[in-house]
Amino acid sequence: MYTLYWSHNSASIAAHYCLEESGAPYELVLIDMEKGAHKQADYLRINPAAKLPAMKLPDGSIISECAAISLLIADRFPKSGLAPAIDDPERGPFLMWLYHLNNTLQPAMLRYYYPDRITADPKGVGAIQEKAKEEIAALWARVDAHLGKNGPFLLGAKFSAADALCYMLSTWQDCCPDTYRRFPNVRRLAEQVRARPAIARVAEMNHVGPVAA
Ligand SMILES: N[C@@H](CCC(=O)N[C@@H](CS)C(=O)NCC(=O)O)C(=O)O
Secondary structure, eight states, X not given: OEEEEEOTTSTHHHHHHXXXXXXXXXEEEEOOGGGTGGGSHXXXXXXXXXXXXXXXXXXXXXXXXXXXXXXXHHHHOGGGOSSOOTTSTTHHHHHHHXXXXXXXXXXXXXXHHOGGGTOSOGGGHHHHHHHXXXXXXXXXXXXXXXXXXXXXXXXXXXXXXXXHHHHHHHTOOTTSTTHHHHOHHHHHHHHHHHTSHHHHHHHHHTTOOSOOO
């Protein structure tokens, strides 16, 4: 049994999408971020970094990082098709997009959502958010251009765990208003990912509505 520690509006959503898509046996433990449960002693024993998500594996070990959880599930449940096999030519592009989204786009978003962690000067917060918004839009433009030529998914016709992560990030729009209007190929990806029954079940549980205009 896998145990996902999750909260609404957190990066647990991408890992949750992959668990539901994979058919893995899993249970959920809600760590309510809005109530600060991620900073309480019980959860710090699970993830001392006080971040969501984390996942307990059947052997009792625990990992964090949404992309790592998604990749582990994809590799352990290969029939789900969530990741190309290690010797598949698509494995490289798959890893590149998964890491790019998690390691470049997502941190730019975190700079927008937690600007006070970047500067000790409260007056600097607005400028950090403005800069983060610019960077996020430029990064979406790159993803959009790729999807325009090679979509509808990041690997073309085939859905993967990278698309689940891309979809989750595309729903975080405070940091990039009108993402779907500005980036229509991102919108097309989001619509196709959201239309998958497993994704829709998890989205609803996380209060993520249908792809809006
Ligand atoms: N690189 C981590 C980022 C995790 C992360 O920052 N999660 C946020 C929610 S989206 C969180 O736990 N924030 C609470 C905090 O930083 O206090 C991942 O991809 O899992």
